[in-house]
Amino acid sequence: MKGREHIDEWPVQFAPRLSVEAVEEGTLLAPKFNAEGLIPVVTTNASTGEVLMMGTMNAEALVRTIEAGEAHYWSRSRHCLWHKGATSGLIQRVVEIRVDDDQDAIWLRVDVDGGASCHVGYRSCFYRSVPIGSLNSGPVKLRFEETTKVFDPEVIYGDAPNPTQL
């Protein structure tokens, strides 16, 4: 974190994970980051509950999100701290941050400037559904639940590399 190189200088401190009871029933934030230093984050629309994104944070992204009230993630495809909307203006304003029982998953409830959270141009990253019970042979055919894009990624992101990796 720029100008605050040591974790003790960060504006938000996490508690140590000293007991199951403290983690599950206590009142201190003691997040569990995985071996790569990451924690999964599910982000929903604060008004509608719609799931918008599944992302990851490192400790710095979580601290910055708490500090700024705007969603910050760790981009695994671009290997950098990612302030969502820094390029596109599609900032996610955090209404509430929740942590799950064992504190190894984060839930962000957000309002989104511009109404879209997906780099493909849709409102939600989960813009397609998988039909239940369709057992025809061949690949499962997806159904588009969102049919119009909120924005045109080519206009917004230009020639930036597409983060979707095959």
Ligand SMILES: N=c1c2ncn([C@@H]3O[C@H](COP(=O)(O)OP(=O)(O)OP(=O)(O)O)[C@@H](O)[C@H]3O)c2ncn1[C@@H]1O[C@H](COP(=O)(O)O)[C@@H](O)[C@H]1O
């Ligand atoms: N803007 C987005 C963006 N919005 C939503 N998402 C979704 O966020 C999820 C996490 O993205 P990551 O890049 O962290 O990828 P990952 O899932 O960790 O890594 P993979 O294993 O999938 O490669 C994915 O489901 C993405 O589809 C985005 N992923 C990438 N971007 C890129 O971020 C850059 C900045 O965009 P803004 O933040 O909108 O300014 C642009 O280059 C965009 O292409």
Ligand SMILES: [Mg+2]
């Ligand atoms: Mg992904």
Ligand SMILES: [Zn+2]
């Ligand atoms: Zn997406």
